[in-house]
Amino acid sequence: MNTNNAPPPVGSNQPPKMTARGVNVFYGAKQAIKNVSLDVRADEVTAFIGPSGCGKSTFLRCFNRMNDTVDSARVEGEIKLDETDIYAASMDVVQLRARVGMVFQKPNPFPKSIYENIAYGPRIHGLAANKTDMDGIVEGSLRRAGLWEEVKDRLGESGTAMSGGQQQRLCIARAIAVDPEVILMDEPCSALDPIATARIEELIDDLRGKYAIIIVTHNMQQAARVSQKTAFFHLGTMVEYGDTSTIFTNPSEGRTKDYITGRYG
Amino acid sequence: MSLTILFLAAFGLALVGFQIGRARGRTLVATSGIAAGTAARARIGAVHSRPNYHGSFVALLALAPALVVLLGWSFISEGVLTDSVLASVPAAERPETSLDRTSFMNEVRGLAAGEIDEPFDLATIPASRVYAATQTNYNMLAGAVAATLAALGGFWAYSRLTPQFRARNRVEVAVRWGLMLASLVAILTTLGIVLSLIFESLRFFQMVSPIEFLFGTRWSPQTAIRADQVGSSGAFGAVPLFWGTIFIGAIIAMLVAIPLGLMSAIYLTQYAKPSVRKVLKPILELLAGVPTVVYGFFAALTVAPRVRDFAVWLGMSDASSESALAAGVVMGVMIIPFVSSMADDALNAVPGSMRDGSLAMGATPSETVKRVLLPAALPGIVGGILLAVSRAIGETMIVVMAAGLAANLTINPFDSVTTVTTQIVALLTGDQEFDSPKTLSAFALGLVLFGITLVLNIYALAVVKKYREAYD
Amino acid sequence: MATLASSTAMPVEREPTDWSSTRMQRRIARRYAAERNFRFLGLAALGLAASFLVFLLFTIVRDGWTGFLNTEVRVAVTYEPAILGLDAGRIAATADPAARRAAFRQADFAGLMLAASEQLGDFDSVVSEGAWLALRDRLEADPALLGQTEQVWVPVRSTIDLLNKGKFDLEAPEISRGVSDRDIRAWQALEAQGKLRTGFNGIFLSTADSTVPELAGIWGAALGSLLTLLVTIAVSFPVGVGAAIWLEEFAPRNRWTDIIEVSINNLAAVPSIIFGLLGLAVFLNVFGMPRSAPLVGGLTLALMTLPVIVISTRVAIKSVPPSIRDAALGIGASPIQVVFQHVVPLALPGILTGTIIGIARALGETAPLLLIGMRAFVVDTPQGFTQPATVLPVQVFLWSDDVARGFIEKTSAAIMVLMMILIAMNSVAIYLRNKFERRW
Ligand SMILES: Nc1ncnc2c1ncn2[C@@H]1O[C@H](COP(=O)(O)OP(=O)(O)OP(=O)(O)O)[C@@H](O)[C@H]1O
Numbered sequence A: 001m002n003t004n005n006a007p008p009p010v011g012s013n014q015p016p017k018m019t020a021r022g023v024n025v026f027y028g029a030k031q032a033i034k035n036v037s038l039d040v041r042a043d044e045v046t047a048f049i050g051p052s053g054c055g056k057s058t059f060l061r062c063f064n065r066m067n068d069t070v071d072s073a074r075v076e077g078e079i080k081l082d083e084t085d086i087y088a089a090s091m092d093v094v095q096l097r098a099r100v101g102m103v104f105q106k107p108n109p110f111p112k113s114i115y116e117n118i119a120y121g122p123r124i125h126g127l128a129a130n131k132t133d134m135d136g137i138v139e140g141s142l143r144r145a146g147l148w149e150e151v152k153d154r155l156g157e158s159g160t161a162m163s164g165g166q167q168q169r170l171c172i173a174r175a176i177a178v179d180p181e182v183i184l185m186d187e188p189c190s191a192l193d194p195i196a197t198a199r200i201e202e203l204i205d206d207l208r209g210k211y212a213i214i215i216v217t218h219n220m221q222q223a224a225r226v227s228q229k230t231a232f233f234h235l236g237t238m239v240e241y242g243d244t245s246t247i248f249t250n251p252s253e254g255r256t257k258d259y260i261t262g263r264y265g
Numbered sequence B: 001m002s003l004t005i006l007f008l009a010a011f012g013l014a015l016v017g018f019q020i021g022r023a024r025g026r027t028l029v030a031t032s033g034i035a036a037g038t039a040a041r042a043r044i045g046a047v048h049s050r051p052n053y054h055g056s057f058v059a060l061l062a063l064a065p066a067l068v069v070l071l072g073w074s075f076i077s078e079g080v081l082t083d084s085v086l087a088s089v090p091a092a093e094r095p096e097t098s099l100d101r102t103s104f105m106n107e108v109r110g111l112a113a114g115e116i117d118e119p120f121d122l123a124t125i126p127a128s129r130v131y132a133a134t135q136t137n138y139n140m141l142a143g144a145v146a147a148t149l150a151a152l153g154g155f156w157a158y159s160r161l162t163p164q165f166r167a168r169n170r171v172e173v174a175v176r177w178g179l180m181l182a183s184l185v186a187i188l189t190t191l192g193i194v195l196s197l198i199f200e201s202l203r204f205f206q207m208v209s210p211i212e213f214l215f216g217t218r219w220s221p222q223t224a225i226r227a228d229q230v231g232s233s234g235a236f237g238a239v240p241l242f243w244g245t246i247f248i249g250a251i252i253a254m255l256v257a258i259p260l261g262l263m264s265a266i267y268l269t270q271y272a273k274p275s276v277r278k279v280l281k282p283i284l285e286l287l288a289g290v291p292t293v294v295y296g297f298f299a300a301l302t303v304a305p306r307v308r309d310f311a312v313w314l315g316m317s318d319a320s321s322e323s324a325l326a327a328g329v330v331m332g333v334m335i336i337p338f339v340s341s342m343a344d345d346a347l348n349a350v351p352g353s354m355r356d357g358s359l360a361m362g363a364t365p366s367e368t369v370k371r372v373l374l375p376a377a378l379p380g381i382v383g384g385i386l387l388a389v390s391r392a393i394g395e396t397m398i399v400v401m402a403a404g405l406a407a408n409l410t411i412n413p414f415d416s417v418t419t420v421t422t423q424i425v426a427l428l429t430g431d432q433e434f435d436s437p438k439t440l441s442a443f444a445l446g447l448v449l450f451g452i453t454l455v456l457n458i459y460a461l462a463v464v465k466k467y468r469e470a471y472d
Numbered sequence C: 001m002a003t004l005a006s007s008t009a010m011p012v013e014r015e016p017t018d019w020s021s022t023r024m025q026r027r028i029a030r031r032y033a034a035e036r037n038f039r040f041l042g043l044a045a046l047g048l049a050a051s052f053l054v055f056l057l058f059t060i061v062r063d064g065w066t067g068f069l070n071t072e073v074r075v076a077v078t079y080e081p082a083i084l085g086l087d088a089g090r091i092a093a094t095a096d097p098a099a100r101r102a103a104f105r106q107a108d109f110a111g112l113m114l115a116a117s118e119q120l121g122d123f124d125s126v127v128s129e130g131a132w133l134a135l136r137d138r139l140e141a142d143p144a145l146l147g148q149t150e151q152v153w154v155p156v157r158s159t160i161d162l163l164n165k166g167k168f169d170l171e172a173p174e175i176s177r178g179v180s181d182r183d184i185r186a187w188q189a190l191e192a193q194g195k196l197r198t199g200f201n202g203i204f205l206s207t208a209d210s211t212v213p214e215l216a217g218i219w220g221a222a223l224g225s226l227l228t229l230l231v232t233i234a235v236s237f238p239v240g241v242g243a244a245i246w247l248e249e250f251a252p253r254n255r256w257t258d259i260i261e262v263s264i265n266n267l268a269a270v271p272s273i274i275f276g277l278l279g280l281a282v283f284l285n286v287f288g289m290p291r292s293a294p295l296v297g298g299l300t301l302a303l304m305t306l307p308v309i310v311i312s313t314r315v316a317i318k319s320v321p322p323s324i325r326d327a328a329l330g331i332g333a334s335p336i337q338v339v340f341q342h343v344v345p346l347a348l349p350g351i352l353t354g355t356i357i358g359i360a361r362a363l364g365e366t367a368p369l370l371l372i373g374m375r376a377f378v379v380d381t382p383q384g385f386t387q388p389a390t391v392l393p394v395q396v397f398l399w400s401d402d403v404a405r406g407f408i409e410k411t412s413a414a415i416m417v418l419m420m421i422l423i424a425m426n427s428v429a430i431y432l433r434n435k436f437e438r439r440w
C-alpha cells in the first residue's frame, strides 16, 4: 500500500489501487450497471458524475461490496483491490470494508458519543491495544478530519447533536479511524450548505495521497475542483472516463458535453 | 323474547315513517312547478333536500324516542321483574343468598319460557306465573309508551316537511350527534371501570384497612364466608398475591419471552430471507392467536406434570403439581409473539443508514445488531417489554388453570404461588354475597391490577411514541 | 507534538494495519464464529417458538381427534309398552305429535334400557347411563316401533370407550392404570363378539354439556358463543365504527377529543378480566341483568372489542387519500355524504378485517365471562339472549377441570373446534386484507 507522503505526479506508472473489469449489476431482472471497466489510482481523487438514477451509487457500492446487503442485487464481473479479486470466495468482506471505507450521502453518525463513534471501527477490528492507543486514534482521526478543535472538549456528547457539516466530518473521521486504503464517498456534500461543503472539499484535498478516494457528486464545480479523474455515467453505462481537466474542457462524447454544460440531467 | 319483537316493531314503524316522508318529499318535488325536462340547474334549490332525506328525517324522529324508551326498559327490566317476582314469593320460601336468587330466577325464567318442565324448587311455579304476567304487562306498557312517542315524533316531523325545509341538514346533524355519542362510549367504559372498582373497593376498605391489604403477608379470605363466624374478617394481606403475580408474569414469563422474542425479531429483521420471513411470521402470529384457555389447558395438562417430575428428580419430594414455573413458562411462550413484534417494530424504526454505516465500517451483522441497532432501538424495545409485562400480569386463564390458589411467599419456582387474577376469579365464582369482604376484596385486587397496568401502559406508550418521533 | 497541536497539524502516522498477520487472522476468525453463533441463536429462538406451537397443536390433536369418535354397543331392544308405562293403543291413536312427545317424556326409557342391557349378561355395566336417550329418540322418530324389537347401537360408558380407543396402558398393574380388570374383560368379550363399533361421534357435535363424558357435547357451548358474539357484533361494530369516524373526520381538536383518544388507547391494553369486573358490577348488580346470559356476556365482550375496532377503523380511514375527500367535496357533497358515500366504502375492507380480528379475540376470551357467571353447568342448548348459557372457551375450561378421564379428549376436541373456527375467521380477515388492499 502507498504510504508515501508526497503524492507522485498524476499519471505515474504505479499499478492502480483498484480495478474494475466488465462489471454488471442487476437488481432482480433489471440491469443497473452495464459492462463498466475502470482503474482507480491510489494517489488520485476519482469523481463519478452523471444524471440521477444512472447507477453511480450502485457502482460505487460495488467497491466495498455494500451491494451484498441488498437482497435483490447481483454483481458480475471482476473488481480487484491490489491484485486480489474482492468478489472471490476467499475474500473476507469484513476486512475488505475495513480497507475500503465509505461515507454516505446523509450523515449517519451512530446515536453514541463522538468518541464512541470514532472508536467504533478500531474497536470492532481490534486496532487499539489499550485506552491510550484508542485516545490517540480518536484524536488523530478527528484532527485529520479537521474536527478536533471543535469537539475536543465535548467528546462525550452525542454524535447526533452536531450540525450537519460536523456530522459529515465526523463520519469521515469515523471512516479514517480504521486507516483504510480507499474511501468511497457518495454525494458527501449534498445535504450541506456551501460553507460546510467547502470545508469537506478542503478535507478531501488534504486526504488525497494518503487514501485513494472515489467521490460521487452532482456538482460539476465540485468534481472539477477536487478530482483528478472523472467518469461520466449515463443509463448504467460509463460514457467517458479520463483526466478531469480533459473531461471538463474537451470531452470527446457529445453526451458528456451536454451534461456538463447543463443541457440535460 | 317479546322485547326483541318490540325493537323490531320500532324499526318497522321507522320504516313506515321513512316511506311516508319520502312520498311527501316526492310530492313536493313534483308540485314545485318544475317540469320533468327542466335543466338540472333550475331544479337544484327548488326543493332543498332530496326525498330520501325527508324520509330519513321522519324515520329518525319516530325511531329515536322509541329506541330510548325501549333501550332504557331493556336495561332495567330484568331487575324490576326480579324484584316484583321475589316480592310475590312468601318470605319463608324466598331464596337468601344472591346465588340462590340467581338460580331461582333462572328457573322462573325457564318455566315462563316453557323450557323447563319440572323445577327443582316448587316455589318457582307460582313465581313463574307472576313473572310471565308482570313481564307481559310491563312490556305492553313500554311498547305503548314507545309507540306513542314514535307516532308523535313522526307526525311532528311530517308536519315540518316543506320545499324549503332543510331535511338533509337536520338528518346530518343527527348523524353527527350519533357519531359523537358513539365515541363517548369509550369514556363511559373507562369511567364505568374506574367508578365501579373504586366504589366497591371503598366498601372493602371500610371492613379491611388498606394498610393490611397492601402490606399484609397473609392471605386467606376463605374464613370470611359467613359473617357470624368468629374471626370473620379473614386475612387480606395481598403481598403474596402481588409477589406471585410479579414472580410469574414479570420474572419467569419475561425470562422466557424476552430472549426468545428479541432473538426471533432480530433473526426475522436482519437475517431471514423474505421467503423465510413469509413463512415464519405467520407462525408467530398464530402463536399469538391461540386462546389463553388453550395455553392454560396445555400448561396444566402437559407442562405442569413434567415440571413436577423434574422437581422430584431434583430431589424435591413434595413438589406440587401446580408450580409457578409451569404457569410462567407457558405465559412466556404466549408473550413471545408480542415481544417479537414490538422489537420488530423498534428495530425497523432505526434508520437503515445506521445499519449501512456500521456494515460499511466492516462490522459483522451481529456486531451491527449488538453495538448499533439494539442500543438505538432500546427505548422502543423497553417500551414494548413494559407493555408485555402489563399484558402478562393481567393474564388470567393460564394462572387460573396452572398456578394454583396457595398464597405462598416463595422464590422457589417449583412451589405453587397464586396471583391477583387467579384470586379475582376464585373469589367471584362460587357463593357470592355482595356485602362480604371476601367478594369485595376481588374489586380491590382489580383496582390494584387496573392501576398498575394503566401506569405501565401510559408510560410504555409514551416511551414508544417518543422513540418513534425521534427517528421520524 | 500534542502540546503544539494546532488545527492544521497532521497527527502522527500510524503503522498501516497488517491484515494478514496471524493475530488479525485469528481475531477475524473469532468474529466470524461469534457471528455464526449469534445467527444460530436467532434461528434457535424462532425454532423454539415454532416448535412450541407445533408441540402444542400436536398434543391437542393427538389427545383430541378421538373425541370425534365414539364407541357403541349393539343391544336388542323390545319397546315393551309395559316397561315404558305407555298404553300402546292410546299412543297409536294420538295424532298430535306434541301430545305423543309429552307421553314419551313421561315414559320409563331408563327402565327399558336396563332391561335391554341385561342380555349383555355380566357386561351390562358397559352401557352408558344416558343410553336410554337414544332409545327415546328412536321411538319418537318412529312411534310404530312400540311393541317391536330391533337391534340398536347405544353409546358405552366412557371407560369402555377409552379402552376401545387404546387410551389405557394395559400392561400396567390394576391400581395405577385407571381401569378395572372387570372393565377390560367386558371390553375384550364384547369386542370378540363383534358387538362394539366405533364411529363418528354425533353426540359430541349435537348436544350440550353433561356430567358424563360420553354424553357431553359442544353444540350448547357453540350456540352460546354464537348468541354472545351476535350481541358483541351488534353493539361493538356500529359504535366502534361510529366512534372512529367521529374521531377521524369530525372531532374538533380539543381536550375532550384527547381524553377520548387516551381512553381508547388505554382500554385496548386493559386486562380482559377488568372488563369482567365491570360487567359484574354494572350489568349484573346495577342494572340487575340476568347472570350467565349471552346478553351480558356479549355486552361485556363488546366493550372489550370496541377499542380494537376503533383503532383499526381509524387506520383504515386514514389510509384513504385526502384527494378522494377533496374531489367529493369539490362537487358539492356534504361532509357526511363524503364520509358515508366515499370514505367508508373505500375503508370497508380494513374495517372488516379489524372487526373480524376483534371478534375472533372475543370468541377466544374466557376470564371476563367467568366473572359474569357464564361457567354455569348448562345441559340444555341455550334458547335466547337472557337464558343461562356457556361459551366454547369456558366449556374448555370447565371440562379441563373435570376429574373424569374421558373429559381430556373432549377438552382437546373442543379446543380443536374452537381453533378451527378461529383459524377460519383469521383466514377470512387475511383474505380480505390481501384481496382489497389498495396502494394509493
Ligand atoms: N435497492 C434497489 N432495488 C432495485 N433497484 C434499485 C435499487 N437501488 C437502485 N436501484 C435502481 O438502480 C438504478 C441506479 O440507481 P443508483 O442509486 O445507483 O443511481 P444514482 O446514479 O446513484 O442516482 P442519484 O444520483 O439519484 O443518487 C436506478 O434506476 C434505481 O432505480
Ligand SMILES: [Mg+2]
Pocket: A056, A057, A058, A186
Ligand atoms: Mg446515488
